[in-house]
Amino acid sequence: MAIEVRIPTILRSYTGGAKVVEGTGDTLGDLLADLDSRHAGLRGRLVTEAGALHRFVNVYVNDEDVRFLGALDAKLSDGDSVTILPAVAGGAFGFAAAAAIAQHALATRAGGRIPTAR
Protein backbone atom coordinates (compact mmCIF):
# COMPACT_ATOMS: atom_id res chain seq x y z
CA MET A 1 0.00 0.00 0.00
CA ALA A 2 1.17 3.53 -0.67
CA ILE A 3 0.28 7.11 0.20
CA GLU A 4 -2.32 8.83 -1.97
CA VAL A 5 -1.50 12.44 -2.90
CA ARG A 6 -4.10 14.86 -4.28
CA ILE A 7 -2.62 17.41 -6.68
CA PRO A 8 -4.28 20.82 -7.22
CA THR A 9 -5.13 21.92 -10.79
CA ILE A 10 -2.34 24.44 -10.74
CA LEU A 11 0.37 21.75 -10.28
CA ARG A 12 -0.97 19.04 -12.60
CA SER A 13 1.45 20.05 -15.35
CA TYR A 14 4.02 18.15 -13.26
CA THR A 15 1.89 14.99 -13.03
CA GLY A 16 0.80 14.68 -16.66
CA GLY A 17 -2.62 16.02 -15.69
CA ALA A 18 -3.19 13.41 -12.95
CA LYS A 19 -5.38 14.56 -10.04
CA VAL A 20 -4.13 11.83 -7.74
CA VAL A 21 -0.68 10.22 -7.64
CA GLU A 22 0.89 7.72 -5.26
CA GLY A 23 4.16 7.81 -3.41
CA THR A 24 6.03 6.43 -0.42
CA GLY A 25 7.95 7.90 2.50
CA ASP A 26 8.17 7.88 6.28
CA THR A 27 7.89 11.67 6.42
CA LEU A 28 6.38 14.35 4.19
CA GLY A 29 9.90 15.35 3.13
CA ASP A 30 10.64 11.76 2.03
CA LEU A 31 7.34 11.56 0.18
CA LEU A 32 8.00 14.77 -1.76
CA ALA A 33 11.48 13.52 -2.71
CA ASP A 34 9.93 10.24 -3.89
CA LEU A 35 7.30 12.09 -5.94
CA ASP A 36 9.92 14.36 -7.49
CA SER A 37 11.79 11.32 -8.83
CA ARG A 38 8.77 10.57 -11.06
CA HIS A 39 7.30 14.09 -11.38
CA ALA A 40 10.39 16.24 -11.80
CA GLY A 41 9.97 19.83 -10.62
CA LEU A 42 6.98 19.22 -8.35
CA ARG A 43 9.01 19.42 -5.12
CA GLY A 44 10.52 22.72 -6.21
CA ARG A 45 7.06 24.30 -6.37
CA LEU A 46 6.24 23.22 -2.81
CA VAL A 47 9.51 23.65 -0.92
CA THR A 48 11.65 26.79 -0.84
CA GLU A 49 15.41 26.83 -1.40
CA ALA A 50 15.77 27.24 2.37
CA GLY A 51 14.00 23.90 2.78
CA ALA A 52 10.67 25.11 4.20
CA LEU A 53 7.16 24.72 2.85
CA HIS A 54 6.25 27.53 0.44
CA ARG A 55 4.22 30.24 2.20
CA PHE A 56 1.30 29.92 -0.21
CA VAL A 57 1.17 26.11 -0.15
CA ASN A 58 -0.91 24.16 2.35
CA VAL A 59 -0.41 20.42 2.78
CA TYR A 60 -2.82 18.26 4.75
CA VAL A 61 -2.33 14.70 6.01
CA ASN A 62 -5.73 13.07 6.52
CA ASP A 63 -7.28 16.57 6.47
CA GLU A 64 -4.93 18.04 9.11
CA ASP A 65 -2.47 20.86 8.28
CA VAL A 66 1.11 19.47 8.36
CA ARG A 67 2.48 22.75 9.73
CA PHE A 68 1.02 21.64 13.08
CA LEU A 69 2.36 18.09 12.70
CA GLY A 70 6.04 18.84 12.13
CA ALA A 71 5.84 20.27 8.58
CA LEU A 72 8.29 18.38 6.31
CA ASP A 73 9.13 16.10 9.28
CA ALA A 74 5.46 15.09 9.70
CA LYS A 75 5.25 11.31 10.03
CA LEU A 76 3.38 9.35 7.37
CA SER A 77 1.99 5.81 7.27
CA ASP A 78 0.81 3.60 4.44
CA GLY A 79 -2.80 4.39 3.64
CA ASP A 80 -2.52 8.07 4.61
CA SER A 81 -4.11 10.61 2.31
CA VAL A 82 -2.15 13.78 1.51
CA THR A 83 -3.84 16.85 -0.04
CA ILE A 84 -1.92 19.77 -1.50
CA LEU A 85 -3.74 23.11 -1.96
CA PRO A 86 -2.74 26.69 -2.75
CA ALA A 87 -3.42 29.08 0.17
CA VAL A 88 -6.57 31.00 -0.67
CA ALA A 89 -8.42 30.46 2.60
CA GLY A 90 -11.79 32.20 2.32
CA GLY A 91 -11.84 32.19 -1.45
CA ALA A 92 -9.60 33.43 -4.22
CA PHE A 93 -11.85 36.26 -5.31
CA GLY A 94 -12.32 37.94 -1.97
CA PHE A 95 -8.71 37.74 -0.96
CA ALA A 96 -7.19 38.62 -4.30
CA ALA A 97 -9.45 41.63 -4.72
CA ALA A 98 -8.96 42.74 -1.12
CA ALA A 99 -5.20 42.45 -1.43
CA ALA A 100 -5.18 44.38 -4.69
CA ILE A 101 -7.21 47.21 -3.22
CA ALA A 102 -5.11 47.27 -0.08
CA GLN A 103 -1.93 47.67 -2.11
CA HIS A 104 -3.50 50.38 -4.17
CA ALA A 105 -4.95 52.20 -1.17
CA LEU A 106 -1.56 52.12 0.51
CA ALA A 107 0.07 53.54 -2.60
CA THR A 108 -2.44 56.38 -2.83
CA ARG A 109 -2.54 56.90 0.94
CA ALA A 110 -6.33 56.62 0.82
CA GLY A 111 -6.63 54.34 3.78
CA GLY A 112 -5.22 54.73 7.24
CA ARG A 113 -4.44 51.38 8.71
CA ILE A 114 -3.94 49.15 5.73
CA PRO A 115 -1.21 46.54 5.89
CA THR A 116 1.41 46.00 3.25
CA ALA A 117 1.03 42.96 1.05
CA ARG A 118 3.42 40.14 1.82
Place this chain on the structure above:
Amino acid sequence: MARYDSLLDACGGTPLVGLPRLSPTVPDGAPPVRLWAKLEDRNPTGSIKDRAALFMVRAAEEAGRLRPGDTILEPTSGNTGISLAMVAKLRGYRLVCVMPENVSTERVQLLRMYGAEIIFSPAAGGSNQAVATAKQIAVEHPDWVMLYQYGNEANARAHYETTGPELLHDLPTITHFVAGLGTTGTLMGTGRYLREKVDGIQVVAAEPRYGELVYGLRNIDEGYVPELYDATVLSRRFSVGTRDAVLRTRQLVEVEGIFAGFSTGAILHAALAVAHEAVRDGRRADVAFVVADGGWKYLSTGAYGGTLADAEDALEGQLWA
Protein backbone atom coordinates in the same frame (compact mmCIF):
# COMPACT_ATOMS: atom_id res chain seq x y z
CA MET B 1 -33.18 38.87 29.70
CA ALA B 2 -31.84 42.33 29.14
CA ARG B 3 -32.62 45.62 27.49
CA TYR B 4 -30.33 47.78 25.35
CA ASP B 5 -30.29 51.42 24.25
CA SER B 6 -29.88 50.50 20.57
CA LEU B 7 -29.32 47.54 18.28
CA LEU B 8 -25.55 48.17 18.27
CA ASP B 9 -25.51 47.74 22.05
CA ALA B 10 -27.13 44.31 21.61
CA CYS B 11 -24.10 42.96 19.72
CA GLY B 12 -22.43 39.95 21.38
CA GLY B 13 -23.42 38.36 24.68
CA THR B 14 -24.63 35.31 22.74
CA PRO B 15 -25.80 32.09 24.45
CA LEU B 16 -23.55 29.06 24.91
CA VAL B 17 -25.66 25.91 24.73
CA GLY B 18 -24.75 22.31 25.50
CA LEU B 19 -25.22 19.58 22.91
CA PRO B 20 -26.10 16.53 25.02
CA ARG B 21 -27.18 14.41 22.03
CA LEU B 22 -24.22 15.14 19.75
CA SER B 23 -21.58 14.92 22.50
CA PRO B 24 -19.82 11.54 22.33
CA THR B 25 -20.71 8.83 24.83
CA VAL B 26 -17.88 7.99 27.22
CA PRO B 27 -17.34 4.59 28.92
CA ASP B 28 -18.60 4.18 32.50
CA GLY B 29 -16.31 5.95 34.94
CA ALA B 30 -14.46 7.90 32.22
CA PRO B 31 -14.29 11.71 32.45
CA PRO B 32 -17.00 13.61 30.54
CA VAL B 33 -16.52 14.94 27.01
CA ARG B 34 -18.98 17.69 26.19
CA LEU B 35 -19.72 19.87 23.15
CA TRP B 36 -20.93 23.47 23.54
CA ALA B 37 -22.27 25.72 20.76
CA LYS B 38 -21.75 29.50 20.85
CA LEU B 39 -24.82 30.81 19.00
CA GLU B 40 -23.42 33.72 17.01
CA ASP B 41 -26.51 33.75 14.80
CA ARG B 42 -28.13 35.58 17.74
CA ASN B 43 -26.29 38.79 16.85
CA PRO B 44 -28.17 41.80 15.36
CA THR B 45 -27.82 40.78 11.68
CA GLY B 46 -27.54 37.08 12.36
CA SER B 47 -23.82 36.36 12.19
CA ILE B 48 -20.56 36.56 14.12
CA LYS B 49 -19.40 39.31 11.73
CA ASP B 50 -21.42 41.93 13.64
CA ARG B 51 -18.71 41.92 16.32
CA ALA B 52 -15.91 42.67 13.86
CA ALA B 53 -17.92 45.22 11.87
CA LEU B 54 -18.79 47.20 15.00
CA PHE B 55 -15.21 47.18 16.30
CA MET B 56 -13.69 48.11 12.93
CA VAL B 57 -16.05 51.06 12.46
CA ARG B 58 -15.50 52.26 16.04
CA ALA B 59 -11.71 52.01 15.64
CA ALA B 60 -11.84 54.02 12.40
CA GLU B 61 -14.00 56.67 14.10
CA GLU B 62 -11.63 56.91 17.05
CA ALA B 63 -8.64 57.22 14.69
CA GLY B 64 -10.40 60.04 12.82
CA ARG B 65 -10.51 58.06 9.57
CA LEU B 66 -14.31 58.02 9.42
CA ARG B 67 -16.45 61.13 9.70
CA PRO B 68 -20.26 61.35 9.37
CA GLY B 69 -21.32 60.99 5.75
CA ASP B 70 -18.15 59.19 4.66
CA THR B 71 -18.24 56.22 2.31
CA ILE B 72 -16.97 52.78 3.34
CA LEU B 73 -15.78 50.42 0.56
CA GLU B 74 -15.44 46.69 1.21
CA PRO B 75 -15.10 43.81 -1.23
CA THR B 76 -17.52 41.29 0.25
CA SER B 77 -20.60 39.37 -0.77
CA GLY B 78 -21.05 37.76 2.60
CA ASN B 79 -21.84 38.31 6.23
CA THR B 80 -19.31 41.10 6.72
CA GLY B 81 -21.11 43.17 4.10
CA ILE B 82 -24.45 42.68 5.85
CA SER B 83 -22.96 43.55 9.25
CA LEU B 84 -21.16 46.62 7.90
CA ALA B 85 -24.34 47.76 6.15
CA MET B 86 -26.25 47.67 9.44
CA VAL B 87 -23.50 49.45 11.39
CA ALA B 88 -23.00 52.02 8.60
CA LYS B 89 -26.73 52.78 8.52
CA LEU B 90 -26.95 53.34 12.28
CA ARG B 91 -23.69 55.34 12.46
CA GLY B 92 -24.41 57.52 9.42
CA TYR B 93 -22.12 56.20 6.66
CA ARG B 94 -22.61 55.08 3.10
CA LEU B 95 -21.47 51.52 2.29
CA VAL B 96 -20.36 50.30 -1.12
CA CYS B 97 -19.79 46.54 -1.54
CA VAL B 98 -17.85 45.08 -4.47
CA MET B 99 -18.91 41.56 -5.44
CA PRO B 100 -19.06 39.24 -8.44
CA GLU B 101 -22.35 39.40 -10.31
CA ASN B 102 -23.07 35.68 -9.81
CA VAL B 103 -23.73 35.78 -6.05
CA SER B 104 -27.12 34.58 -4.77
CA THR B 105 -30.09 36.93 -5.04
CA GLU B 106 -30.85 36.80 -1.32
CA ARG B 107 -27.40 38.28 -0.61
CA VAL B 108 -28.04 41.16 -2.96
CA GLN B 109 -31.55 41.73 -1.59
CA LEU B 110 -30.36 41.67 2.01
CA LEU B 111 -27.53 44.13 1.39
CA ARG B 112 -29.80 46.52 -0.52
CA MET B 113 -32.46 46.27 2.19
CA TYR B 114 -29.88 47.36 4.76
CA GLY B 115 -29.03 50.28 2.48
CA ALA B 116 -25.76 49.15 0.92
CA GLU B 117 -24.84 50.01 -2.64
CA ILE B 118 -23.41 47.23 -4.78
CA ILE B 119 -20.86 47.35 -7.55
CA PHE B 120 -20.73 44.12 -9.53
CA SER B 121 -17.67 42.74 -11.23
CA PRO B 122 -18.26 40.54 -14.31
CA ALA B 123 -18.60 36.84 -13.44
CA ALA B 124 -17.19 35.76 -16.80
CA GLY B 125 -13.87 37.52 -16.25
CA GLY B 126 -13.13 35.44 -13.16
CA SER B 127 -10.98 36.63 -10.31
CA ASN B 128 -8.54 38.53 -12.50
CA GLN B 129 -11.33 40.72 -13.86
CA ALA B 130 -12.68 41.20 -10.32
CA VAL B 131 -9.28 42.38 -9.14
CA ALA B 132 -9.12 44.82 -12.04
CA THR B 133 -12.59 46.16 -11.23
CA ALA B 134 -11.71 46.59 -7.57
CA LYS B 135 -8.46 48.41 -8.40
CA GLN B 136 -10.31 50.73 -10.75
CA ILE B 137 -12.87 51.63 -8.08
CA ALA B 138 -10.14 52.48 -5.60
CA VAL B 139 -8.42 54.69 -8.19
CA GLU B 140 -11.62 56.56 -8.96
CA HIS B 141 -12.49 57.12 -5.30
CA PRO B 142 -9.35 57.67 -3.24
CA ASP B 143 -11.44 59.26 -0.45
CA TRP B 144 -13.43 56.09 0.23
CA VAL B 145 -12.39 54.24 3.37
CA MET B 146 -11.69 50.53 3.20
CA LEU B 147 -11.77 48.78 6.58
CA TYR B 148 -10.09 45.69 5.10
CA GLN B 149 -11.22 42.94 7.46
CA TYR B 150 -8.33 40.59 6.55
CA GLY B 151 -5.72 42.92 8.00
CA ASN B 152 -7.66 45.10 10.44
CA GLU B 153 -6.50 44.49 14.02
CA ALA B 154 -9.90 45.66 15.33
CA ASN B 155 -11.41 42.53 13.73
CA ALA B 156 -9.30 40.24 15.97
CA ARG B 157 -9.61 42.63 18.93
CA ALA B 158 -13.41 42.35 18.83
CA HIS B 159 -12.98 38.68 19.72
CA TYR B 160 -10.19 39.27 22.23
CA GLU B 161 -12.41 41.74 24.10
CA THR B 162 -15.82 40.06 23.75
CA THR B 163 -16.00 36.48 22.39
CA GLY B 164 -13.08 35.21 24.49
CA PRO B 165 -14.22 36.66 27.85
CA GLU B 166 -17.82 35.52 27.22
CA LEU B 167 -16.66 31.94 26.61
CA LEU B 168 -14.46 31.83 29.71
CA HIS B 169 -17.23 33.31 31.84
CA ASP B 170 -19.81 30.78 30.65
CA LEU B 171 -17.45 27.77 30.50
CA PRO B 172 -14.52 28.12 32.96
CA THR B 173 -13.66 24.44 32.34
CA ILE B 174 -13.13 24.98 28.58
CA THR B 175 -10.41 22.74 27.08
CA HIS B 176 -10.88 23.33 23.33
CA PHE B 177 -12.04 26.27 21.21
CA VAL B 178 -13.00 25.49 17.60
CA ALA B 179 -13.86 28.11 14.98
CA GLY B 180 -13.74 28.70 11.24
CA LEU B 181 -10.70 30.13 9.47
CA GLY B 182 -11.56 32.92 7.01
CA THR B 183 -10.19 36.33 7.85
CA THR B 184 -8.76 34.48 10.91
CA GLY B 185 -10.07 37.26 13.20
CA THR B 186 -12.24 34.99 15.39
CA LEU B 187 -9.47 32.47 16.01
CA MET B 188 -6.70 35.04 16.50
CA GLY B 189 -8.63 37.21 18.98
CA THR B 190 -10.46 34.51 20.95
CA GLY B 191 -7.43 32.19 20.76
CA ARG B 192 -5.02 34.78 22.18
CA TYR B 193 -7.39 35.60 25.03
CA LEU B 194 -7.97 31.98 25.99
CA ARG B 195 -4.25 31.12 25.73
CA GLU B 196 -3.53 33.87 28.27
CA LYS B 197 -6.19 32.62 30.70
CA VAL B 198 -6.47 28.83 30.32
CA ASP B 199 -3.52 26.46 30.75
CA GLY B 200 -3.31 23.89 27.99
CA ILE B 201 -6.20 25.32 25.94
CA GLN B 202 -6.39 23.86 22.44
CA VAL B 203 -7.23 26.39 19.71
CA VAL B 204 -8.50 24.51 16.67
CA ALA B 205 -9.15 25.91 13.18
CA ALA B 206 -11.64 24.45 10.70
CA GLU B 207 -10.92 25.60 7.18
CA PRO B 208 -13.43 25.02 4.38
CA ARG B 209 -12.11 22.96 1.44
CA TYR B 210 -13.99 24.10 -1.64
CA GLY B 211 -14.40 22.69 -5.11
CA GLU B 212 -11.48 23.01 -7.52
CA LEU B 213 -12.82 26.12 -9.26
CA VAL B 214 -12.14 28.19 -6.16
CA TYR B 215 -8.44 27.29 -6.25
CA GLY B 216 -8.08 28.33 -9.89
CA LEU B 217 -4.98 30.49 -9.52
CA ARG B 218 -2.52 30.83 -12.37
CA ASN B 219 0.41 30.12 -10.11
CA ILE B 220 1.23 29.54 -6.47
CA ASP B 221 2.52 33.07 -6.00
CA GLU B 222 -1.03 34.39 -6.48
CA GLY B 223 -1.94 32.72 -3.17
CA TYR B 224 -2.91 34.79 -0.18
CA VAL B 225 -2.67 34.52 3.60
CA PRO B 226 -4.59 37.15 5.61
CA GLU B 227 -2.31 39.64 7.36
CA LEU B 228 -4.06 38.91 10.66
CA TYR B 229 -2.99 35.24 10.60
CA ASP B 230 -0.45 34.12 13.20
CA ALA B 231 -0.01 30.33 13.15
CA THR B 232 1.42 30.31 16.71
CA VAL B 233 -2.05 31.06 18.11
CA LEU B 234 -3.40 27.77 16.72
CA SER B 235 -2.86 24.27 18.06
CA ARG B 236 -4.23 22.44 15.03
CA ARG B 237 -5.84 23.21 11.70
CA PHE B 238 -8.28 20.94 9.84
CA SER B 239 -9.35 21.14 6.22
CA VAL B 240 -13.01 20.12 5.93
CA GLY B 241 -14.53 19.14 2.58
CA THR B 242 -17.99 20.08 1.33
CA ARG B 243 -19.52 16.65 1.99
CA ASP B 244 -18.47 16.56 5.67
CA ALA B 245 -19.61 20.16 6.19
CA VAL B 246 -23.06 19.43 4.73
CA LEU B 247 -23.37 16.17 6.71
CA ARG B 248 -22.61 17.93 10.02
CA THR B 249 -24.83 20.93 9.21
CA ARG B 250 -27.77 18.57 8.69
CA GLN B 251 -26.88 16.55 11.79
CA LEU B 252 -26.83 19.71 13.93
CA VAL B 253 -30.41 20.62 13.01
CA GLU B 254 -31.69 17.02 13.03
CA VAL B 255 -30.18 16.02 16.38
CA GLU B 256 -29.93 19.27 18.35
CA GLY B 257 -32.39 21.57 16.57
CA ILE B 258 -29.78 24.19 15.59
CA PHE B 259 -30.27 25.46 12.02
CA ALA B 260 -26.88 26.76 10.90
CA GLY B 261 -24.97 27.68 7.75
CA PHE B 262 -22.46 25.30 6.14
CA SER B 263 -19.35 26.87 7.68
CA THR B 264 -20.75 25.78 11.05
CA GLY B 265 -20.96 22.21 9.75
CA ALA B 266 -17.25 22.35 8.94
CA ILE B 267 -16.52 23.69 12.43
CA LEU B 268 -18.65 20.97 14.06
CA HIS B 269 -16.79 18.32 12.05
CA ALA B 270 -13.47 19.46 13.57
CA ALA B 271 -15.05 19.78 17.04
CA LEU B 272 -16.32 16.19 16.87
CA ALA B 273 -12.85 15.00 15.76
CA VAL B 274 -11.15 16.48 18.85
CA ALA B 275 -14.00 15.33 21.11
CA HIS B 276 -13.68 11.72 19.93
CA GLU B 277 -9.90 11.88 20.39
CA ALA B 278 -10.45 12.94 24.01
CA VAL B 279 -12.79 9.98 24.54
CA ARG B 280 -10.17 7.59 23.06
CA ASP B 281 -7.49 9.07 25.34
CA GLY B 282 -9.78 9.01 28.41
CA ARG B 283 -9.37 12.77 28.92
CA ARG B 284 -11.99 15.27 30.15
CA ALA B 285 -12.98 17.78 27.45
CA ASP B 286 -15.26 20.80 27.20
CA VAL B 287 -15.20 21.67 23.50
CA ALA B 288 -16.74 25.06 22.63
CA PHE B 289 -17.36 25.77 18.95
CA VAL B 290 -18.78 28.68 16.98
CA VAL B 291 -22.13 28.63 15.20
CA ALA B 292 -21.16 31.39 12.76
CA ASP B 293 -24.59 32.05 11.25
CA GLY B 294 -28.02 30.55 10.64
CA GLY B 295 -28.95 28.54 7.56
CA TRP B 296 -31.49 30.97 6.10
CA LYS B 297 -29.17 32.61 3.58
CA TYR B 298 -28.16 29.24 2.11
CA LEU B 299 -31.57 27.64 1.56
CA SER B 300 -31.55 28.54 -2.14
CA THR B 301 -28.46 26.34 -2.66
CA GLY B 302 -30.76 23.34 -2.21
CA ALA B 303 -28.03 21.66 -0.14
CA TYR B 304 -30.23 21.08 2.92
CA GLY B 305 -32.28 18.40 1.13
CA GLY B 306 -31.60 15.44 -1.16
CA THR B 307 -28.61 13.12 -0.99
CA LEU B 308 -25.17 14.22 0.22
CA ALA B 309 -23.86 13.79 -3.33
CA ASP B 310 -26.59 16.14 -4.63
CA ALA B 311 -25.70 18.68 -1.95
CA GLU B 312 -22.02 18.41 -2.82
CA ASP B 313 -22.83 19.07 -6.50
CA ALA B 314 -25.06 22.01 -5.54
CA LEU B 315 -22.20 23.65 -3.64
CA GLU B 316 -19.47 22.88 -6.21
CA GLY B 317 -17.63 26.06 -7.12
CA GLN B 318 -19.43 28.13 -4.47
CA LEU B 319 -17.93 29.84 -1.46
CA TRP B 320 -20.17 28.23 1.11
CA ALA B 321 -18.34 29.56 4.15
